[in-house]
Amino acid sequence: MTTAPTTWTTHPTVWAPAAGRVDLHLPGAAHDRDGSTTAVHAMVRREGGWWEAPVDVPHGTDYAFAVDGGDPRPDPRSPWQPHGVHGPSRTFDVGAHEWQDATWAGRDVRGAVVYELHIGTFTAAGTLDAAVERLDHLVDLGVDVVELMPVAAFPGVHGWGYDGVALYAVHEPYGGPAALQRFVDAAHARGLAVCLDVVHNHLGPSGNYLSVFGPYFTDRHHTPWGQAVDLDGPDSHEVRAFVVDNAVRWLRDFHLDALRLDAVHALVDDSPRHVLAEMADAVADLSAQVGRPLSLIAESDLNDVRMVTPTAEGGLGMTAQWADDVHHAVHATVTGERHGYYVDFGPLDVLAHALTRVFVHEGGWSTFRGRDWGRPVPEGTDGRRFVVFAQDHDQVGNRAIGDRPSARLDDGGLAVSAALVLLAPFTPMLFMGEEWGARTPWQFFTDHAEPELVEAIRRGRTEEFGGHGWDDVYGGPVQVPDPQAPETVEASRLDWSEPEAPRHARLLRWYRDLVALRHAEPDIASGDLGATSVEHGGQDGSWLVLHRGGVHVVVVLATSPLRVRATGGTHEVLAAWDGHEEHDDELVVPGRSVLVVRAPALDVVG
Structure with a gap:
């Protein structure tokens, strides 16, 4: 190239x-x-x-x-x-750049298998060019879309990227803008779409010079990061254009296929037409020009399907949105954690609700928020408009010590989590290294030069974890990693020797099998929530069956086995985490395991 x-x-x-x-x-x-x-x-x-x-x-x-x-x-x-x-x-x-992707037809994110990665720690070198060398691993896994955490220029060398301040630039230690073009071209050559995580709701505290030039921020609205971006004031026209043009530029000039929009609930906009709707229409126009699908994925805490309702119907026009409630339900059920925002999650009836209705908080009481929250998902909504996951950068990195589920769960628990995410009626997303049960943590790290800012970040992280019950989770006091320490970054880098170890290789094969099933089985690939149901039972909620049309996902959370019977015709076992026994139409599923069966009907025997 x-x-x-x-x-x-x-x-x-x-x-x-x-x-x-x-x-x-x-x-x-x-x-x-x-x-x-x-x-x-x-x-x-x-x-x-x-x-x-x-x-x-x-x-x-x-x-x-x-x-x-x-x-x-x-x-x-x-x-x-x-x-x-x-x-x-x-x-x-x-x-x-001489693009080589003229035959690339694009890929809508709905129903795709998405893989979130952080360029700085995905490889030892931490660059876009080095990440290209690992793309074949993602192809072999069956990934459809690679989602890059933010690459907009941020202070220092190392960071998550959510404190970016040059929103049109590509972080130079990653390789700069030309390297992003090379990465996208290389991904398209392998049949992989590329999504970029972008942050428009705030800028980082160091290197933010926007206010030198104009009224980009306002005191009329506030966010967790301070002043809000001015999207609805008398001088907001050019600020809105700054945001919308940024989105269009990434998609047009870097041939990206999708954008993930960070924390859109912090884009406070009381104008007659929300900036997200304006962005959605601009991206739709660009999609028509380039002749391939372009997607917008919103991270929203609002639990409101208006986010993914078309603009012509009064919605905000996002292609898809993250659904944290599904993550919380899966995580709390499999791990048993109930601290912080997991307090309303854990029982199997809550998990069943999330797997069929998406939002657990759909207008009722949210204990963590201390108020009623959310709205129901209307009947007929395509489940593929909701991106779900068992791990992501936030849900791992914002734990006190950045420990992954693989640090605390047995392999059976990891297999269960994977099945619930990859075989559900949503758009599944994996977090880098999850597919082999990576033991490297994913910790919060920064690289600021200002001593006062460094101390404020260190103090803030310690205070943040003071009242969330982490001592109970870890069985005693823990030391929060220093965000500025070089060893925090190094500890968070993936160890690419791990997939070769037998235990990791086994889990990796399981992920490949589940992804392949998602691609091969129409009932699993479907986003029809009406064709999805869940039954559960057993002492203390020991089993769950996710019915996806004619495919049934049997999850055994207890250590004792579960007997099920396939009825109504022939059956076929499509995947099994820990094997199974079969006696005519009766199947015995081991404890802490998963069995995926195609059959007209499946009944739990006990």
Whole structure:
């Protein structure tokens, strides 16, 4: 794959509506106040508060803007930050890459098997190019969509990416924007779609210079991160465009197939048309132009199906949304944990509700929130509009010590969790390493340079875990990992030697078998919630059967076996975690195991 020579140039522009003067700083003969050599060009004011440079700037040129004689700052729409988030921007010709994916037809995320990964810890090198070397593993697993955690430029080298501040740039330690283009091209060549996690609801605390240029934030609304992004104020038109254009750019210029939108409930917007609906329509227009599906996946805490209702029907138009209630129900049932937000989850009737109705909190009382929460999912809603998982970056990384379920569950429990997620009527997502029961933790880490900020983060993490019952979970006090410590990052890197060990290899085969079933069996691939039912029973909730049309998933949570009988015709065992015994039409499923059977009907004998 090559990069074409470029003679591309641009006239940098920036929105600074209240500025009396904006200067463009370029490499030149004069000395800037920090001693660097620069050329300064007065920019020309245009309509709508925009300013345009009067000179041609070629690809790969460093530049910065100074507002009203202030310090030069990076472009709010910077495409490239090779010197870090506090340094100058660099121009980037998105058309220089010679794409090899002309025959790529795209992939709608609904019903796909999604795989979430973090570039910095997915491989030892922690780069996009290194991640390409592991894509064949995902193909062999049967993954359809690779979901990258945020790559927008953030402070330092290491981090989760949710404190990004240059939202149009690609983190330089990952390889920069050209590396993302190479990654997407390589994924498409293997039949893998690519989804990118983007954060529009806030910017990180270090390197956020948006307010130097314009009213990007407002005191009218507040979020857990402070001031809200100004989406509905008198000067919000260009801020909304900043958000919508960002989404379109990732999909158009980097050939991405989907975006996962972080915490959209924090995009507070009281305008007549919500910014998400505006984004959905813009992405639909782009999809029509490029001739392939483009998807938007919302992370929403609202438990409101309006999120995935088409804009023409008054909804927000998202293709799919995360469904945390399903995760909570699966996790609490299999692990027995009841602390924090797991307090309303755990019993099998709650899990059965989640597997058939999606939202556990659908208008009733949420103990953790201390109020009624959510709305019911209407009959006929496609279950594939809900992304579900047994693990993800938040549900692992926001535990006190970042321990995965594999650190505490037996292999049978891991097999059960996998079956409940991969064979349910939703869109399943896996978290990197989950498929082999990775023993490496996934911990929270940052790389800030400001001592006060570092101390605030350390103190905040310790205080956050003080009142959530973690001592009970771990059987005593725990030491929260230092987010700034290099060993925290290193501990979170995947160990690619693990899948070769017999125990891990066995679980990996199980995941492959379940993914293959999802691809092969129409009843499992279906998102028809009306064709999904759950029965459960036994002492203390020891078994559950998930019926997916003519396919039945028998889950035994107890250590003792369960007998079931296939009736109404011939049957076929499609998958078994720990084997089974068969006597005519009666099957004996071992304890802590899963059996998947195709049959006209399946009855529990006892």
